[in-house]
Amino acid sequence: MTGRRLETGGRIDRSRPLSMTFDGRRVEGFAGDMLASALLASGETIVARSFKYHRPRGVYSAGVEEPNALVHLRDDGRQEPNARATMVEAFDGLIATGQNAWPNVRWDLQGANRFLAPFIGAGFYYKTFIGPIRGTGFWMFCERFIRRAAGMGRAVTLDDPDRYEQANLHCDVLVIGGGPAGLSAALAAGRAGADVLLVEQDAELGGSLLSEPVGSATDAWLNTIAPDIDAQHNVRVMRRSTVFGAYDHGTYGLVERLWDHDVRPPEDQPRQRFATVRAKQAVLASGAIEQPLVFGGNDKPGVMLAGAVRTYLNRYSVLPGSRIVVATNNDSAYAPALDLANAGADVVLADARTGLPESLLENTRNGGVEVRLGHSVVQAKGRGRVQSAQIAAVDGAGLMAGPATSVPCDVIAVSGGWQPALHLWSQRQQKPVFDSEKHCFVPIADAAPPMICAGGVMAASGLEEAVGQGFSAGVHAADQTGATRDAGSILTAPSVSVGDDWTREIAPVRFIVDANGKPKGKAFVDLQHDVTTADLDLAYREGYEAAEHAKRYTTAGMATDQGKTSGVNTLAQLAALRDVAIGEIGTTTFRPPYTPVNIGALAGAETGPHFQPTRLTAVDQWHRDNGAVMTEAGAWMRPWYYPQMGEDLRAAYIREAGHVRQHVGIIDVSTLGKIAVQGPDAAEFLNRVYINGWKTLAVGRLRYGVMLRDDGIVFDDGATARLGEYDYFMSTTTANAAGVLSVAEKLLQTEWTDLEAHVTSITDQWAAFAVAGPKSRDLLAAVVEGTDLSREALPNNYFAHGSVEGATVRVHRMSYSGELAYEVYVPALRGLDVWQALIAAGEEFDLRPYGTEAMGALRIEKGHVAGPELDGRTCLGDLQLGGLPSKKKPFVGSVLRQCPALVDEQRPTLVGLEIDGETGATPGSLLFAEQGPMEGHGEGWVSSTTYSPALGKNVALGLLKNGPNRMGETVRVANFFGDRVLTATVTSHHFFDPDGERQNG
């Protein structure tokens, strides 16, 4: 194959030459080229190595279906593996390299894999599991070699410096495909007044018409319709954009390649943009994809699709070879043959059919093409590339019917018919039907509303029918959206001389084999995954008869091209093996994306810290400015600890927790969920959702409450204050804030609609700070104005209103740490002012901020349960809260909490654990009795651990079978990940101040 650029012609801009590199070699091109056309023009024959066998491969197609020419693009963080050279627009400075080869695709030492071919056929992967050596050991042995040698490109781990965006698009009519049918549909729907979005994956509109010779009648047609579409201001045209997925309710995934056609995007622009399209109607005009003929050596560089050869000639002015054999089973290869002969190539056309119309033959022969009817190519020969074609007479089934003759050539252009690109239609859970006259799978035009299929995707018989279908679809779609204007008269289709209708008298010849039905050499069904006819034969012999089974066993059709050039031939071979019609085999299901989509485009700006929203409290910046190490708590960021002078986490939290017990500390608890419960029936609502009673709670007081799920498992806990007659202020744990609100709304809106109560999230509206320690009352008394915080005026579980620096605050007296403690609630906008006022006033009381780790240490010392104990598996008894529920009233979960499994006394129950030794236990460790085997899941687990500064030892909370009856017992604490076993003494979970004298003081 010696491709070359012709002196004239093509749709390239010869005034703008481009210089690129492939594997370090200079490749010349022009604006308007694809990387593939530039490679062909530069004589690059081998551009890739195949997946398993490392066979040399060349450019095979001119479109999205490309199975062979996968290349690695660009350098540094912009690298991109597995780019189809046929879809990469050429630009000055483009860097491309071959992949899956060492040292390069021309001289690939891994080509030795071909000697392994007998051992790595269909199902090799699975067979290594079952023999010759049992177990997975053999696979793991083989894997090391196979993973290194087989495969596609390699992704890089560098950060991509480019930006990507997400967008939303809306339209009445989405037209997918800018070929003759799509253009007609867009024009019709636009004239009718609909809001139209026309999407074309190419940089140019025209589709198949761009492969017609420059200056032909189709160009005139395009030149007429383009301004007509431009004139419709309600028609938006997106080029370089692919609708890759069709989803429910008229939504579509679209990716727009804004700057892939240049070295890098401008500073302020994204490389690609992913859009979710919401369309009332869609017209699918995605055309059809030419299918290969399968024969020995059909993967050699130089074997190409006939239509692709014509595209390279007419669009890019590249003649891929000088001596070209065209093999076909339909009319569509006649136009390429004639154009190639006209461009100066020697062309032999082998048509498997006989009895063709004399006019077609005469026209072709007059054009300088040698036509051999009833013949086809049985084998491509040549070292590393096509050097000759073995042409023989074949019968109607593709079996050789005479001796082969060798025809020297450098390109074999094949056409095994066309398959509609019905992927997006199939994605709508549709099954296509096999058309036994056109020998392809076709969609049912209107079976998947709101999507209508038109043109090549319906296997339209020629341009006139395609244009007609497109126009009608456009009119219909616009009408469905309520558009009322007259779309005008139907367009006249352009005429083309030959090959207009590939569906006419197409013959079902796909495999060219010898008289015994065997291919002459390796014949590939799936080029990208290196699946041969022999692999499919083997799969069938081993019982994989169903299409879905054979596909998975051989991996045919499962490469990145999703079988665009292999799917139909795979089914055809399976049908032949089973001796049934191809339509009875059934098709496999296509799934998004239609063509590969860069992960970066889907992620858009949602990367790194923007992966999900981050919630910050009103005091967030103060924490950071004062040296806090932050930690994630759900979507929130919270101070974890405030290290002083190089302290690590352990040193810092021990100091912070000890400081609280001796002096006073402050912690930002704004992240607690806060819900306003309001209305005449607010108390009744609380009475139903909490296990304890609420009817007696007086205004000015607050109470701790626990919620269950309907199944009796503990859901959440927190304190609720009664602010007014019908006004309650509920707090939830940070983790369950959203869940509690949703459940409350569901109960009120769906079941308890008779209750006059309403819930509103006010988490973001209020900042909250816990001030804890023996000096906390003195500190607050010095800062909060307008209220009496004395022991008598404000006992535990009461609240008072006051002000700080002119900001209204509410001071709840309640304790989580076990110390004398308060929570100061302040409107979030004044949160920082009040925090700073507290910090400033705190100087004389030695006030220090503390983080969540110290907070955890304090609550573990007190034996309070938190998230690690409320893990969705524990009931009230498990948590030693069995005395809390009211017996006078029903509440959510009150019936099922009594079910036998939840009242079993053997259930793991909350205990304290004093850990022996210096290291402390790891949460999640399993508990085992002192003696006996350490097997299974043990008798319980460790939920929370800390070093207790108050006790001077390592302690933990855990749940232990029959725990309350095992006080004083020694248990083993096993961390199987660390392979470490500690011992611990079982104690009460109230490690510190069990009578609560400090918090009530």
Add this chain to the structure above:
Amino acid sequence: MLRLNCPICGPRDETEFSYGGDASVKRPKMDETDPQIWIDYVFYRDNPRGPHLEYWHHVQGCRQWLVVERDTVSHEIASCRLAREVAR
């Protein structure tokens, strides 16, 4: 992606909602004490092929609970109403 026609907010993406389970089951009265009735309500659900009544919560919108009639095969939405207005 489903599109739900919220009676308050209009047609919105599925991503704004969260699924809230079978809307055809009736929660027992608060004073119901028969565990079997609660067990049926909490744990047992039909899994119909075809029309299905279900709760959706417009979490990222008006926060209303909706009763949606969805076909589990085709995803066709037959109706979308405010739960509080659905006669029970």
